[in-house]
Amino acid sequence: MSTQTQTVRRTTVPQIARRKGGEPIVSLTSYHAHTAAIVDRYADFILVGDSLGMVMHGMESTIGVPLDLMIMHGRAVVRGTKKALIVVDMPFGSYEESPNVAFRNAAIVMKETGCGAIKLEGGARMAETIRFLVERGIPVMAHIGLTPQSVNVMGGFKTQGRQEAEWEHHLADARAVAEAGAFAVVLEGMVEPLAAKITKMIDIPTIGIGASAECDGQILVLEDMLGLNPWTPKFVKVYGELGPMIEDSVRRYAEEVKARTFPTEEQVYR
Ligand code: KIV
Numbered sequence: 613m614s615t616q617t618q619t620v621r622r623t624t625v626p627q628i629a630r631r632k633g634g635e636p637i638v639s640l641t642s643y644h645a646h647t648a649a650i651v652d653r654y655a656d657f658i659l660v661g662d663s664l665g666m667v668m669h670g671m672e673s674t675i676g677v678p679l680d681l682m683i684m685h686g687r688a689v690v691r692g693t694k695k696a697l698i699v700v701d702m703p704f705g706s707y708e709e710s711p712n713v714a715f716r717n718a719a720i721v722m723k724e725t726g727c728g729a730i731k732l733e734g735g736a737r738m739a740e741t742i743r744f745l746v747e748r749g750i751p752v753m754a755h756i757g758l759t760p761q762s763v764n765v766m767g768g769f770k771t772q773g774r775q776e777a778e779w780e781h782h783l784a785d786a787r788a789v790a791e792a793g794a795f796a797v798v799l800e801g802m803v804e805p806l807a808a809k810i811t812k813m814i815d816i817p818t819i820g821i822g823a824s825a826e827c828d829g830q831i832l833v834l835e836d837m838l839g840l841n842p843w844t845p846k847f848v849k850v851y852g853e854l855g856p857m858i859e860d861s862v863r864r865y866a867e868e869v870k871a872r873t874f875p876t877e878e879q880v881y882r
Contacts, residue, residue, distance in 0.1 A: 623656050623697040625729055625751040629795045631656070632817045637796075637829025639819060640837070643668050643685045645692030647834060652693040659731065659831060660686045662701040663760070667835040674760050677703040679717060686725030698727040699753050704761040707732050711744035718750045731798065733759040735785020739792040746793035754789035757782060757823065758801030771822070773806035782806060783813065790814040798831065799823040801847070822847030 631637050641661045642648035651658055664685055665677035679702075686700040700721050707714035718730045729751035732738060742752045757772045773779055782802065789797050796817045799807050804824035811818045811826055820827030822845065832848060835841055839853040868874035 620694045622693075622695060622728065625697065625795045628657060628697060629816060632815060632828055634828075636827075637817055637819060639829060639831040641831070641833045641835075642689050642692075643834075645688040648689040648692040651834065652696050655696045656829070657697040657699055657729075658689060658693060660689050660698065660700045660725075660727070661731075661833065662703045663833050665703075667833060667841060673763050675704050675763070679703055679706050679720070683721060683724045686721065686727050690726045697729065698725070699729045699731050700725055700727040702730050702732045707741065708734070708738075711741045714741045715745055715748055715750070718745055722750060729753055729795070731755055733761045735782070736788035739788040742789055742792035742794050752794045753796045753798065753819075754792075754794040755798040755800065756785040756789065757799045757807075760800075769801065772802040774803060779806055779809070783810060786810040786814050786818075790816045796829075799827055 628637060637656045638654060639657050639659060640651050640655050641659045641663060642651045643660060643664045648658060660682065662674040662677045662682065664681070665671040665674050668685075669677075669681070671677065682700055682703055686698070690698050702714070702718060702721065706717040714732070721727065721730055730745075731753040732741070733755045735754070735756040738754070742754060745752050758766075758769060760769065763769060773782055786797060786799075794816060796819055797814070798819045798821060799810060800820075801822040804826055807818065807820060807823040808826035811828060817828035819829045819831050821831050833841075836844065836848045837851045839850045839855045840858075841848075842855075844850060865874065
């Protein structure tokens with residue numbers, strides 16, 4: 613009798629690319645092995661985003677996130693998952709200087725974490741780098757519209773495309789990253805008609821965050837949709853109120869420790 617072990621294969625980059633115009637792509641961020649294991653049951657890809665600087669480490673923006681931190685969380689998420697494609701964000705300062713620098717750092721991220729692709733911010737200005745990476749074996753997810761790493765240039769996190777005069781710039785970004793070989797593109801914080809126009813115009817999937825249901829897929833930051841962020845942006849739907857649930861648990865624990873009602877018989881080794 614022969615025994616066969618069933619191996620679950622991870623979703624691949626071409627499988628995500630082929631979902632253009634089909635069933636919407638489901639995605640969330642994850643930064644922790646055990647929550648990633650839950651997300652893995654439902655998501656097509658999981659992003660280890662640099663928003664971890666803000667939601668996990670209390671930073672005010674993503675600018676201060678170092679490469680090492682992305683690698684550490686990337687490893688945890690790869691360890692905790694079996695099925696989803698894992699995409700790791702390139703943090704600010706690790707890829708903009710030149711295609712060579714981008715390749716060196718992206719190769720480190722892929723080797724050290726075991727992820728299947730990287731994501732970087734920027735449209736037309738990053739097209740040469742995207743082509744350089746893809747030609748050398750590194751799948752790239754692009755990210756245009758509201759790009760949080762440019763917060764200091766933009767003067768805040770501002771919704772993009774409110775004036776039609778701005779659209780051509782975003783359309784050119786979308787065209788450039790698709791032509792350069794990105795397998796998908798995140799559209800962040802942009803008005804619905806612009807997201808719809810980009811989604812119709814390019815032949816790679818668009819993944820929306822604050823960019824409407826016109827996109828080919830959606831992504832949210834896990835901590836935002838679980839109610840763990842003290843501030844909820846308009847585009848976030850809170851699916852679970854974990855903040856109050858954690859507070860209630862911690863309060864009851866503190867009360868029971870003080871009253872010596874925890875631990876009880878059940879939790880004691882005799
Ligand atoms: O870092 C992140 O969470 C992201 C998403 C907003 C797409 O890049």
